[in-house]
Amino acid sequence: MADRRGLLIILSSPSGAGKSTLARRMRDWDPGIAFSVSSTTRAPRPGEVDGKDYHFVTEPEFKAQVANGDMLEHAHVFGNFYGSPRGPVQHAIDQGRDVLFDIDWQGAQQIRNSALGQHTLSIFLLPPSIPELRKRLEGRGQDDAATIARRMQRSWDEISHWDGYDFVLVNDDLDVTETQLKTIVAATRLRRLQQPELTEHVRKLQSEFEELA
Numbered sequence: 373m374a375d376r377r378g379l380l381i382i383l384s385s386p387s388g389a390g391k392s393t394l395a396r397r398m399r400d401w402d403p404g405i406a407f408s409v410s411s412t413t414r415a416p417r418p419g420e421v422d423g424k425d426y427h428f429v430t431e432p433e434f435k436a437q438v439a440n441g442d443m444l445e446h447a448h449v450f451g452n453f454y455g456s457p458r459g460p461v462q463h464a465i466d467q468g469r470d471v472l473f474d475i476d477w478q479g480a481q482q483i484r485n486s487a488l489g490q491h492t493l494s495i496f497l498l499p500p501s502i503p504e505l506r507k508r509l510e511g512r513g514q515d516d517a518a519t520i521a522r523r524m525q526r527s528w529d530e531i532s533h534w535d536g537y538d539f540v541l542v543n544d545d546l547d548v549t550e551t552q553l554k555t556i557v558a559a560t561r562l563r564r565l566q567q568p569e570l571t572e573h574v575r576k577l578q579s580e581f582e583e584l585a
């Protein structure tokens with residue numbers, strides 16, 4: 373067991389608000405942050421790499437993982453199943469590494485209510501406006517018009533859960549949001565709960581005090 377307890381850093385937002393972009397920047401900032409690679413039954417998009425962006429699995433494979441208790445959380449989103457495999461997360465936080473999750477509000481809620489809930493840091497990203505959200509989805513150039521329309525329709529459902537998160541950021545200027553994100557993570561790493569070694573340190577301070585007497 374490491375000196376510090378890793379954080380489960382959850383990033384949620386309506387699709388297109390900037391989660392993946394900011395998750396990438398966070399990992400460039402601190403390569404020690406592990407990324408939870410979700411399993412999904414959806415088809416890979418052009419450029420997505422199996423095992424890096426997602427584990428692309430069949431529905432029976434996904435359901436077997438859930439039945440075996442191998443998923444920390446799972447949800448049905450846009451007609452596909454998504455879930456966070458438990459093993460790699462537990463391994464990383466036992467080593468004192470933080471784990472970053474790009475998951476929806478249902479997954480965030482399940483992790484918050486799990487045994488690891490006290491080690492979570494949840495952040496919700498809001499777009500500056502709905503027209504800007506649509507512009508970003510279109511500009512990403514990954515989805516056809518019907519998929520974009522479906523994602524836009526589902527946006528309000530995701531946004532309506534904004535008030536269940538520890539922090540909420542309006543992702544207008546990307547650099548500003550990135551700085552805010554780093555500040556939040558740096559501060560949360562100093563929570564008493566994330567620093568179990570403090571008990572030992574305070575014990576040492578106490579014995580130094582007693583030697584003074």
Ligand code: ADP
Pocket residue numbers: 385386387388389390391392393394508509511512543544545546547549
């Ligand atoms: P999500 O992962 O939330 O679906 P992405 O990170 O893929 O969203 O971002 C959607 C698109 O918007 C991408 O093309 C990305 O480059 C762009 N984008 C993200 N954040 C901003 C921002 N603050 N300003 C302008 N464009 C942004």
Ligand code: 5GP
Pocket residue numbers: 384385386387391410411414445446447449450454455456474475476477478479480
């Ligand atoms: P996409 O298909 O655009 O990659 O993801 C669609 C939505 O599913 C996003 O809101 C994303 O955050 C969410 N998602 C991705 N992986 C997981 C997961 O493992 N669990 C949950 N609950 N949601 C996920």
